[in-house]
Amino acid sequence: MQRTTTQTGLLYTIISNLRMFYEGSRLSYIALFHWLRPSTYLASKIIMPLNQILFFTFLGEFSGQNTRDFYVIGNAVQMAAISGIYGVTMSIGGDRWAGTLPYLFGAPSSRLVMFLGRAFFHILDGAVGVIFGLVLGVLVLGLDLSQADPLLLLLAIIAATISSSGLGLLLGSVSLVTVNVWFFNNTLYFLLLLFSGANIARDDMPAWMVAVGDILPLTRSIEAARRVAAGGSFDDISGLLTVEVLLGLFYASFGFTFFRWIEFQARRRGTIDRM
Amino acid sequence: MLQTTRQYTRTALMAAEVVLKEMAVDSFIMFTIVIQPLIIALLGLWMLRDRPDAAIYVVVGSGMSGLWSSMVFISGNSINAERWTGTLEMLVAMPTPLYVVTAGRNLAHVMQSLLSMIAAYAVASLFMGYALDIDHPLLFIPSLFFTVVAFISFGLIMAPIFILSPAVDQFKNGLEFPIFVLCGFLFPIALLPEWTTPFSYLLTPYWAARALHESAHGGGDVGVVLASWAILLLSTVIYVAVSRRLFRVILRRVREDGTLGLA
Structure with missing residues (x-):
């Protein structure tokens, strides 16, 4: 009897956390784009990214350094960072701007579930954005994906969105204590264009640039996507994607630790209502 | 007339000074x-590293990109910025027209945006070792002047449009890269499909970029540069005329609606 009660309690906790995870992530995503409006979504998630792909692809073509496909794939996968960095940061920071953070800190729910939930829909949304970019590449820029295994490509895309969302969770936590988060977000986004290999082949980079790229998200998923497009198998990309996802989890756990520290400090100093 | 001009100039310069500090x-x-x-x-410099002759093209082009981004994200909100700081009501009530103050703000935005060109020049020249010579300085300096004037006047149109149509403001993220592409800031528009060329010709930043590129790095074809100047000048006249009308429309509307200070 005692065991059954414990199991029921555990089941209830799991269901409750899953519901909290789903509802929290869904509502924060809806709230973000309800506030931003469809025109902002269209501009930020479709027009800007697609034109960014065109811009860097034509610039790359002007340079004659690599093939057109190199730039299309690199910049399409880079689109994951729009949802991962900007979307996730705004979802977490939104609680501060909307004044709902004290209620979240006061809620008796799992912080981890609540925290990770803020990234969930952006991971899906980011994947859709990358697929949009690749479709544009095929239709407008003649990207050749005839050798690519769609499932492996999807794995590379999901890994890209997970790793960039991990960084977004960290930046989102930072946004709770700073007013300059957009400076960091924008700078990081553009640095990714420089260091991730989206536009410059890593073989052509000096060692210090390669080292910087190694600790940033997207570097390995861009490489994996290029290998898949060239007909690569799961074995060719599994190592890259494992490291990519682990890096995303590292950023997310660092972000979560920071989030808990902020909560602890706010409680200790009695400043929750002033955040 | 002379006194009014002097007063307006002084007001615009004061607005520019305050905005620069902010x-x-x-x-x-x-x-x-x-x-x-x-x-x-x-x-751009890294991608075009095998073409040292293109370095000045990249410097000018990246500067143009900074100028355009500043137009979209900063000048577009010139009037909104006064709303947010609570000074719009006072500006509207004072005898100097609001567009004079907005022009001063835009002057500050454009002048500060030229920092992007200077920064790119310094990086390419000092850190990457490119020899950056402007081929035709006597054409380049007036080209820069006409560009600055055209962008200031273009900002005068954007500010009221952002007020009249909040959708444009919300759409601004989508206004940046399409212009970088269509105006040939960092690569010639000849790379683009032919059907896009008329759209490029309709855009003032294209003519600004063309005048600057031609005088900095191109053959210095005087005909091309003069034609670009003429179009920039014509655009400026049109923008100023349209913006004055727009300013009248929005000021009348916000007074009628009682929404002057409401964001």
Whole structure:
């Protein structure tokens, strides 16, 4: 009897956390784009990214350094960072701007579930954005994906969105204590264009640039996507994607630790209502 | 007449001075006019490293990208910025027209945006060792002047449009890269499909970029540069005329609606 009660309690906790995870992530995503409006979504998630792909692809073509496909794939996968960095940061920071953070800190729910939930829909949304970019590449820029295994490509895309969302969770936590988060977000986004290999082949980079790229998200998923497009198998990309996802989890756990520290400090100093 | 002109000039310059001070400590603005164009310049310089002759093209082009980003993200909100700081009501009530103050703000935005070109020039020249010579300085300097004037006047149109149509303001993220592409800031528009060329010709930044590129790096074809100047001048006249009408419309509307100070 005692065991059954414990199991029921555990089941209830799991269901409750899953519901909290789903509802929290869904509502924060809806709230973000309800506030931003469809025109902002269209501009930020479709027009800007697609034109960014065109811009860097034509610039790359002007340079004659690599093939057109190199730039299309690199910049399409880079689109994951729009949802991962900007979307996730705004979802977490939104609680501060909307004044709902004290209620979240006061809620008796799992912080981890609540925290990770803020990234969930952006991971899906980011994947859709990358697929949009690749479709544009095929239709407008003649990207050749005839050798690519769609499932492996999807794995590379999901890994890209997970790793960039991990960084977004960290930046989102930072946004709770700073007013300059957009400076960091924008700078990081553009640095990714420089260091991730989206536009410059890593073989052509000096060692210090390669080292910087190694600790940033997207570097390995861009490489994996290029290998898949060239007909690569799961074995060719599994190592890259494992490291990519682990890096995303590292950023997310660092972000979560920071989030808990902020909560602890706010409680200790009695400043929750002033955040 | 002379006294009025002097008063308006003084007001515009004072507005520019205040805005320059404000912007110097705004990290978002610093990103828009310095960091982003600089990263674009570094990317361009690295990608075009086998073509040292293209370095000045990248420097000028990245500067143009900073200028345009500043137009979209900063000048577009010139009037909104006064709303947010609670000074719009006072500006509207004073005898100097609002567009004079807005022109002063835009002057500050454009002048500060030129920092992006200077920063890219410094990086390419000092850190990457490119020999950056402007082929035709006597054409380049007037080209820069006409560009600045055209962009200031274009900002005069954007500010009221952002008020009249909030959808345009919300759409601004989508206004940046299409212009970089269509105006040939960092690569010739000949790379684009032919059907896009008429759209490029309709855009003032294209003519500004063309005049600057032609005088900095191109053959210095005087005909091309003069034609670009003429179009920039014509655009300026049209923008100023349209903006004065727009300013009248929005000021009448917000007074009728009682929404002057409402964001």
